[in-house]
Amino acid sequence: MLVRAITGFFYISAIISSVLIGGWYLHILFGIVGLLMLQEFSAMFKKSPFSPNALLGPIVGFLIYLFGIFWITADVAENEVPAYVPFVCVSLIGFVWIVIAELFRNKKNPFVNVAITSAGIIYIVLPFLLINFMSVSNDPEISHHIYPLMGIFIMIWFSDTFAYLVGRKIGKNKLFERISPKKSWEGFFGGMTFAMLSGIVIAYFLEGQPFIQYAIMGILVATFGTLGDLVESILKRSLDLKDSGTILPGHGGLLDRFDSILIVVPVIFVFQMITFYYFG
Numbered sequence: 001m002l003v004r005a006i007t008g009f010f011y012i013s014a015i016i017s018s019v020l021i022g023g024w025y026l027h028i029l030f031g032i033v034g035l036l037m038l039q040e041f042s043a044m045f046k047k048s049p050f051s052p053n054a055l056l057g058p059i060v061g062f063l064i065y066l067f068g069i070f071w072i073t074a075d076v077a078e079n080e081v082p083a084y085v086p087f088v089c090v091s092l093i094g095f096v097w098i099v100i101a102e103l104f105r106n107k108k109n110p111f112v113n114v115a116i117t118s119a120g121i122i123y124i125v126l127p128f129l130l131i132n133f134m135s136v137s138n139d140p141e142i143s144h145h146i147y148p149l150m151g152i153f154i155m156i157w158f159s160d161t162f163a164y165l166v167g168r169k170i171g172k173n174k175l176f177e178r179i180s181p182k183k184s185w186e187g188f189f190g191g192m193t194f195a196m197l198s199g200i201v202i203a204y205f206l207e208g209q210p211f212i213q214y215a216i217m218g219i220l221v222a223t224f225g226t227l228g229d230l231v232e233s234i235l236k237r238s239l240d241l242k243d244s245g246t247i248l249p250g251h252g253g254l255l256d257r258f259d260s261i262l263i264v265v266p267v268i269f270v271f272q273m274i275t276f277y278y279f280g
C-alpha cells in the first residue's frame with residue numbers, strides 16, 4: 001500500500017506540474033510516456049499468437065508525435081509549407097513502412113500484426129497529441145491553457161476514486177461482470193455524480209465558463225473514462241494478463257494508469273469543438 005501511495009503521488013505530481021507549466025515540458029513528458037506506452041503495448045502480445053512490430057511501432061508512433069507537436073506549435077508564414085504537411089507525410093509513410101516491414105518479418109498472422117501495430121499508434125498517440133493541442137494558446141498574453149485539461153484529469157481522479165468507494169460500500173449490481181467483476185452500477189453513478197460536482201466547482205472558479213458545460217463534461221468523463229478502463233480490461237483479459245506492465249510499482253503499467261485518458265480526451269475534444277463552434 002505504501003509503495004502504491006508513493007507511486008501515485010509522483011504520478012499525480014508529474015501530471016499536475018506538466019499541465020501547470022505547459023509548453024515543452026508538457027510536450028516532452030507525454031512524448032516519453034507515449035513512447036514507453038507504445039513499447040508496453042507491443043510487449044503485451046509476447047505470449048499471444050500475434051506479433052505487432054515492437055521496434056517499428058514505437059518508432060513510427062514517436063515520429064508521428066514529434067511532427068504532430070511541430071504542427072501544433074508552428075508559427076508558419078503564408079509563403080511557407082503548412083505545418084500539417086510534414087505531419088501527414090510522416091504519418092502516411094510510417095504506416096506504409098509498417099506494412100512493408102511485415103514482408104520481411106516472417107511472422108504468423110501478418111495482416112493482424114499490421115492492424116495491431118497501427119491500432120496501438122492511433123490508440124496512444126492521437127489522445128496525447130490532443131492533450132498538447134488543448135494546452136496550446138494562440139493568445140500572446142496567455143502562455144498556455146490550463147483548463148479544461150486540468151479539469152479533465154481532476155474529474156477522472158474524482159470519478160475513479162468515488163466509483164471505487166461507492167462501489168465498495170453499496171455496490172451490488174455488476175456493471176460488466178464478464179470484463180470487470182468488481183465494477184458496479186452503483187459505483188459508476190457514484191463516480192459520475194462526483195465527477196459532475198467537481199466539474200461544477202471548477203466552472204465556479206473560471207470566469208465566463210457555464211456550469212452546465214462543465215457538468216456535462218463531468219458526465220462524459222465518468223462515462224467514457226469507465227469505458228476506457230473496460231476497453232483496456234478486455235484487452236488484458238484477451239491476452240491473459242493482470243496488468244499491462246510493471247513500470248509503476250503498485251499500479252502496474254502505464255496503460256493501466258492512462259486507460260481512461262486515452263478514450264476521454266478525444267471525446268472531450270469533440271465536445272469542446274461542438275460547444276465552441278455552435279454555442280460560442
